[in-house]
Structures are given as structure tokens and as C-alpha cells.
Amino acid sequence: MNENQILEQLKREALYAQRSFSTELLYQTYGKAQMARQLEVLTQSEFMEINHMTVHFMNTDRQRVYKELQQKF
Numbered sequence: 001m002n003e004n005q006i007l008e009q010l011k012r013e014a015l016y017a018q019r020s021f022s023t024e025l026l027y028q029t030y031g032k033a034q035m036a037r038q039l040e041v042l043t044q045s046e047f048m049e050i051n052h053m054t055v056h057f058m059n060t061d062r063q064r065v066y067k068e069l070q071q072k073f
Contacts, residue, residue: 006036007046014053023058030054 010033017025033050036042
């Protein structure tokens with residue numbers, strides 16, 4: 001698996017975790033990205049992209065979406 005394939009796989013996993021609203025899957029994906037960064041498979045900017053899709057999502061977007069869902073019901 002080359003570097004671009006790893007980045008694309010991590011992006012797919014992050015999007016799936018977002019759609020599932022699964023904190024566990026988001027943390028797992030972030031952990032994989034950390035490992036890939038430490039092994040120098042991801043660049044810093046690629047890592048930050050996954051970071052934004054996981055940690056940032058958990059701290060900002062997820063709260064916004066949850067609030068919107070609460071207002072509907």
C-alpha cells in the first residue's frame with residue numbers, strides 16, 4: 001500500500017466514523033494517522049487533514065449536528 005492509498009483509506013475511515021457519530025471509530029482513525037505520521041508515511045499537512053476530520057469534528061461539528069438534531073425532535 002503506497003502513501004496515497006493510506007491517506008485515502010484514512011479519509012474513508014474518518015468519513016465513515018463521522019457519519020456514524022462514533023467517537024470510538026474517530027479515535028481509532030486518529031490513532032492510525034498518528035502511527036502513520038510517526039512512521040513518516042503521512043506528511044504533517046496530511047496528518048492535520050485527518051486530525052481535522054477526527055478530533056476537530058468531535059470537538060466542533062459533532063456538537064453542532066447534535067444540537068440541530070435535538071431541535072428537530
